[in-house]
Amino acid sequence: HMVLVNDPAAIRDILVTNNKNFTKSRGLRILGIKLLGAGLLTNEGASHRRQRKLISPAFHPQRIDAYGEDMVNATLKGMDRWTDGGVIDMDDE
Numbered sequence: 001h002m003v004l005v006n007d008p009a010a011i012r013d014i015l016v017t018n019n020k021n022f023t024k025s026r027g028l029r030i031l032g033i034k035l036l037g038a039g040l041l042t043n044e045g046a047s048h049r050r051q052r053k054l055i056s057p058a059f060h061p062q063r064i065d066a067y068g069e070d071m072v073n074a075t076l077k078g079m080d081r082w083t084d085g086g087v088i089d090m091d092d093e
Helices: 008-017 026-036 045-059 061-079
Strands: none
Touching: 045 061
16 A cells, blocks of 8 residues: 655654654665665665755755855756747757
8 A cells, every 4th residue: 555645744644753653665665776776765764864954955954045146047047048039959958
């Protein structure tokens, strides 16, 4: 069985408040390790906590703000190449 959760409060409950009550399926662990390696999506327990701690600085609010500025600047720079009525190869973009 698979369950899709899209309520923010329920997601927080699953991922933060009661995360020890939820485990990844055997299939996801096996498939994930073969396709994605032993990363945050596939790991659990101490290994997951260690990896999560390592990446947490990248998600600090000030860093997120800076990423937003970088994305806006890159978009504006890219749009400078576009012309009204022109054809754009989105793979290149």
